[in-house]
Amino acid sequence: MNKFLLVMLFALTSLMSHADLLDTIKARGTLVAGVRADIPPFGQRNKNQTVSGYDVDFAGAIAKKLGVKLLVQDLDPNDRIAAVKSGKVDILVATLVKTAEREREVSCSNGYFVAAVKVLSKKGKFPSAESLVNAKIGVTRGTPYVEFVRKQYPNATVIVFEDSPEAISSLTDGKIDAVVDAEPVLAGLLSKMSNRTQFEVSTYANATEIYTIAVKLGEKRLLGVINETLIEMEKIGEAERIFNQWFGPKTATPLPRTFKIFG
Numbered sequence: 001m002n003k004f005l006l007v008m009l010f011a012l013t014s015l016m017s018h019a020d021l022l023d024t025i026k027a028r029g030t031l032v033a034g035v036r037a038d039i040p041p042f043g044q045r046n047k048n049q050t051v052s053g054y055d056v057d058f059a060g061a062i063a064k065k066l067g068v069k070l071l072v073q074d075l076d077p078n079d080r081i082a083a084v085k086s087g088k089v090d091i092l093v094a095t096l097v098k099t100a101e102r103e104r105e106v107s108c109s110n111g112y113f114v115a116a117v118k119v120l121s122k123k124g125k126f127p128s129a130e131s132l133v134n135a136k137i138g139v140t141r142g143t144p145y146v147e148f149v150r151k152q153y154p155n156a157t158v159i160v161f162e163d164s165p166e167a168i169s170s171l172t173d174g175k176i177d178a179v180v181d182a183e184p185v186l187a188g189l190l191s192k193m194s195n196r197t198q199f200e201v202s203t204y205a206n207a208t209e210i211y212t213i214a215v216k217l218g219e220k221r222l223l224g225v226i227n228e229t230l231i232e233m234e235k236i237g238e239a240e241r242i243f244n245q246w247f248g249p250k251t252a253t254p255l256p257r258t259f260k261i262f263g
Contacts, residue, residue, distance in 0.1 A: 021215070022066075022222040025090055030069045033059035034089035037074040038163050040188035041246040041253050042095050054246040055093040058112055058213070058230075061238065062091065065229045077142035077163060081105050084214050091215050091226065095185065097144050098212040107219060108212040109226045112239070114259035115182035116205035117145065120171065120190060123200045126178060132156060135177040138167040144209070145180050152206060164189055171199075182209055184247065184255055191252035227263060234261035 025031050035055050036043045043053040051072050063070035073089050080096060083089045084106050098108050119126055126132050136157045139145040149158050159176050161167040168189050170176045179186065186201045193199060213230075215222050233239040239261055247255040 020221055021090060021219045022225065025066060025068060025222070028068070030071050031059070031063040031066055032071050032073060032088075032090045033063070034075045034080060034083045034092040034094055035059065035072050036077060036080075036094045038077075038165055039095055039185050040192060041251070042184070042188070043074075044188075054113070054242060055095065057242045057245070058233075059091065059093045061233055061242075062093075062213075062226055062229050065225060065232075077140055080142065081214070084216055087216065090222070091213055093213050095182070096212055096214055097182075097209045099144055102214070105217070106214040107217050107223050108214055109223060110230055110261060110263060111210035111212055111259075112230055112261055113184070113211035115184050115209050115211065117148070117180065117207040117209060118183045118186055118205055119178050119180055119202040120168075120186040120199060121178035121202070122198055126202065129202075129204050129206055132178060136175075138170055138176040138179045140164050140167060140181065143181070148207065149180050168193065180206070182211075184253060187253040187255060230261050231263050 035051055037045050037051045041053050042055045043051050046052050051074055056072055059072065060070050075083050075094060080092055080094050081102065084092045096102070098111065102108065119132065126135065132153055133155055136159060137149050137153065138159045138161055139149055141160050141162055146158065146160055149156065159170070161170065164181070164185065167179045171179050172193065172195060183201060190196050190199060190201060213226055215226070240257060243257050247253055247257070
């Protein structure tokens, strides 16, 4: 075998060993989506112990577009990025806020949800953003709110929790004064609290965040299909239907839809 053929064979073998993820998903017949099961109504376990929610429905729409089945993997918020990078999941649809830092680690889609950053606390305790200046504030590890709160409230005591339920437990026990997170996340957590009538989500917002779907860096074809699907879902009304199913006026977490998905 001459040198040219050896080079060509090596190149072909290398190409096959690094198959495009979109082709791999189609050949496998299954899309593996990383989600969270601790953030209703984005992701929660139902009576059958399967995960359902806003994020799961978006993952299902992408799987349908690809013509494959959907398999969801419940992820810890701290492991979301690593799960994409390692190939444990094909896509991540798990309340992931788009940031410049994250875009250096994974490829991010167009936004599929826009959320205001708000505060969950006892009713009337923090009437304004400024009143949080010396508070004990809980945030969840793996979210951008850790650094956000530290910068926004340098004199506050920031307590970092492993997950949202742990933060809520500390709030109800009086160990912290407030929890900072995205409004829909806080609304979902509040709806599950047994003493929810004593607490409220702030009317004021500290910032606005965009939720994105993530894939491994370099997977341009898969990312392209995801963005096409999102735009199509908005155009035909499917995105709005899913929103109303989980955040409509008759749900436990009623919120107005103040955004549209665009390219």
